[in-house]
Amino acid sequence: MKINDAANVLSALALEGRLAIFRLLVKAGPGGVKAGDIAHAVSANASTLSANLNVLSHAGLIEGRRDGRAIYYAARYDRMSDLLAFLMDDCCNGTPEICLPLINIATRAASCAHDQAEHEETTRSAQAASVQA
Amino acid sequence: MKINDAANVLSALALEGRLAIFRLLVKAGPGGVKAGDIAHAVSANASTLSANLNVLSHAGLIEGRRDGRAIYYAARYDRMSDLLAFLMDDCCNGTPEICLPLINIATRAASCAHDQAEHEETTRSAQAASVQA
DNA sequence: TCGATATTTTGAGTAATGTTGAATTATGAA
């Protein structure tokens, strides 16, 4: 990912209303949510919502698929992870030992995935995974 | 971290020029970089730079410390990790198994910290750390 | 104190962004 691309994605997320939309879609999962339901959930005017969906869409963060008269929007996790990789890169290439707080949240996220995958010893593995500072 | 706070931080990073500044400071480490040197590195006008440093500063992403007539600016890693934690949270609370690409970059980042800390078997541990999809 | 250096603040001009109601397009059902 290039820096201007990253700036574009960040800018798409930089408005509270759009960030709320994106988070809703991340939580909702790959099935997506109808535009109308999104509008209701974040209490937004229809045209405002449409404009904001368009911005998120152009940034590659979400995608829409038509089903009847509804359009379902879903988060693109790959794009999100590209952004996070871009943001973390500098830390790795620079002075990694400084980035521990950042690394710790990454580790916590990773353990959350394992917990989900394995369904066992949730708390213990989360603690064990944490890097000590 | 609240959503409006997150939107604010994202908005501070959402301009290519500011993102370049922030990345420079992340790479530079806790010692920071003189404002003048930043201006030279990103080839920015002095007042433009000052305005942008101010935005990053208000977002809590950097902080300045005066040393003689120079002011050194340094990245605040804790703030950055707060943001990343905020962005990853939804994934954990929603449908974690979907977030694997995202989790993988987190794991890679974590292993990069371990590599730095332990200085051994760099490639093997990075591969082992990766979650299989 | 005076001059030089480093940075910020101010003020102005320009560009970009966000919001909204009204009109439009697309789909499905009677």
Add this chain to the structure above:
DNA sequence: TTCATAATTCAACATTACTCAAAATATCGA
């Protein structure tokens, strides 16, 4: 075909954001 529903596009407006030169502030050395 005609009507109702779902969503987008359009056009206008208000607001905010960006950049820059010039002036102001702060610090240091002579």
